[in-house]
Amino acid sequence: MKKLLLLAISVILFNCNGIAQDKTKENKVYKVSKTEQEWKNELTESEFKVLREAGTERPFSSKLNKEYRAGTYVCAACETPLFKSEHKFDSGTGWPSFDREIKGNVDFSVDYNLGHARTEEHCATCGGHLGHVFSDGPRDTTGKRHCINGVALNFIPEK
Template sequence: MKKYSIEKSDEEWKNQLSEEQYRVLRQKGTEAPHTGKYNLHFDDGAYRCAACDAKLFESEAKFKSNCGWPSFDQAIEGSIEYKKDATFGMIRTEILCANCGGHVGHVFDDGPTETGERFCVNSASIDFINEKE
C-alpha cells in the first residue's frame, strides 16, 4: 500500500471531515450531480484538497462542462495520483490527492480544451481559496 505524506486513521478522518466529505474522500463516494457547491463556481483562486489542504487545481483550469460536477482541464503538476478504477462495470481513471490519497473524482479524455482532459471532481473533496485576498 502506498504511503502518503499525510496519513491518518479512519477515526481521525471522521473527526476532521464532514459526513459527506468522509464518504467521498475516504470511501470513494460520489455526490449527486448538480448538487456540489463548486459545480458552477468560477471565482479566481485555487482549489485545494478538503482533507489535507494540498493545492490541486487552479481556477484558470476550470470550465463549464454541463456534466453536473466541477470540471478542470488540468491539475497542478504532481498534485494528483492516477489509479485504474474498474467498479460499476466501467473502466475509468480515478484521481486521488497525491498528498493524502483522498478520492477526488475521475479524469476522462473528452475535455473540450487543448489538453483533451476533463477532471470530473466532487465538490465535497475540494475547498476553494481566493489567493488574491
C-alpha cells in the same frame, strides 16, 4: 489447440498483471496518513464518504460547480493545491471540471467499479478520492475532463 491454449494463458497473465497494478493506491504510504477514526473526526460525513470511501456526490449539488472567481482548489482533507481556476470549465455534467491538474499533486489509479476501466484521481498527499478523468474535455486545450466531487475540494480565492 496449442495456439488457443497459449492465447488463453497470455490473456490470464496480462489480466492478472493489470489488476495487480491497479492496487497501487492501497499500498502507497501518503505524506498525510491518519486512521479511519481520525478522518471521521476531522471531515464532515459527506467529505468522509467521498474522500475516504470513494463515494460520489449528487450532480449539481456542489456550490463549487458554479464558482467562477480566480483562485485555487485545494484538497478538503489536507489543503494540498490540486486545480487552478483558469483550468476550470463548465462541462455541463454537474460536477466541477478542469482540463488539467496541478502536476505532482494528483495521483491516478484505475477502478473497475462500474464494470469497465476508469481513471480515478486521488490527492497525492493524503490519498483522498477526488473523482475521475475522462478524454472528453476541451479539444482546444488538453482534451481532458477532470470530473471532481466538489465536496472533496475547498476553494481559496485569489487576493
